[in-house]
Amino acid sequence: MITVALSKGRLFDDFIKYIEGQGLKKYSEVLRGESRTLFTLVDDVRFIFAKGPDVPVYVERGAADIGIVGSDILDEEDFEYLNVSGLPFGRCHFALAGPPNIDHFNTVASKYINIARKYFNQEQEAVSLIHLNGSVELAPILGLADGIVDIVQTGNTLKDNGLIEYKKITEVQARLIANKQTFYTKEEEIYKFISEIGVIA
Numbered sequence: 037m038i039t040v041a042l043s044k045g046r047l048f049d050d051f052i053k054y055i056e057g058q059g060l061k062k063y064s065e066v067l068r069g070e071s072r073t074l075f076t077l078v079d080d081v082r083f084i085f086a087k088g089p090d091v092p093v094y095v096e097r098g099a100a101d102i103g104i105v106g107s108d109i110l111d112e113e114d115f116e117y118l119n120v121s122g123l124p125f126g127r128c129h130f131a132l133a134g135p136p137n138i139d140h141f142n143t144v145a146s147k148y149i150n151i152a153r154k155y156f157n158q159e160q161e162a163v164s165l166i167h168l169n170g171s172v173e174l175a176p177i178l179g180l181a182d183g184i185v186d187i188v189q190t191g192n193t194l195k196d197n198g199l200i201e202y203k204k205i206t207e208v209q210a211r212l213i214a215n216k217q218t219f220y221t222k223e224e225e226i227y228k229f230i231s232e233i234g235v236i237a
């Protein structure tokens with residue numbers, strides 16, 4: 037048996053649509069179930085449903101063999117895992133954003149403090165960072181910060197809150213990661229699953 041950690045939330049819906057597109061009803065029908073159970077078994081594949089930032093934790097420690105998670109999470113924290121492949125969903129990007137007419141960002145709020153720090157270090161800009169857990173668009177509106185570093189997909193959240201994008205920082209997409217040991221010790225089962233879902237290792 038192999039264990040696959042799926043991120044709950046947006047990527048979960050995207051993953052189901054993706055495997056439906058691959059004609060894999062045996063997985064999608066079970067995953068679409070209404071139950072509150074946090075794991076399910078299909079043949080010899082056990083799926084677990086975790087919060088996005090916890091997926092690499094399960095994979096790093098071998099509690100899961102495979103994880104499907106946003107690259108934003110992998111870039112924000114350091115984990116040990118095998119980067120097997122990008123997946124064709126969950127595409128968005130990180131941006132520096134703020135109200136119009138900002139000349140210089142002295143303070144920036146973000147849920148992704150390490151990505152923001154790395155970006156400003158690269159730009160050689162001294163910026164004071166404020167960590168928030170979400171709804172970061174509020175920070176410049178309330179004067180808590182001059183701007184934000186956040187994920188942008190449609191751009192609607194920025195627009196609806198009167199903010200504009202100043203700089204695209206980096207692309208984000210879903211990724212398939214694997215545990216560094218079990219990728220080899222369970223090679224056959226893992227290869228069967230990832231080829232079934234259309235990922236070439």
Ligand SMILES: Nc1ncnc2c1ncn2[C@@H]1O[C@H](COP(=O)(O)OP(=O)(O)OP(=O)(O)O)[C@@H](O)[C@H]1O
Nearest residue numbers: 044045046047088106107108109126128187188189
């Ligand atoms: N518009 C988007 N905003 C945020 N994340 C997105 C977006 N589009 C795709 N993603 C991907 O989806 C993942 C987050 O999905 P989720 O629905 O769990 O959001 P969340 O806001 O981080 O979770 P929570 O609501 O539990 O705080 C991200 O890690 C990212 O890879």
Ligand SMILES: O=P(O)(O)OC[C@H]1O[C@H](OP(=O)(O)OP(=O)(O)O)[C@H](O)[C@@H]1O
Nearest residue numbers: 170171172186187188189190191192193
């Ligand atoms: O460009 P858009 O399509 O509008 O998507 C981007 C928005 O979605 C995410 O927020 P989320 O809904 O996850 O809530 P959060 O702010 O609590 O993280 C992200 O932080 C932006 O606010």
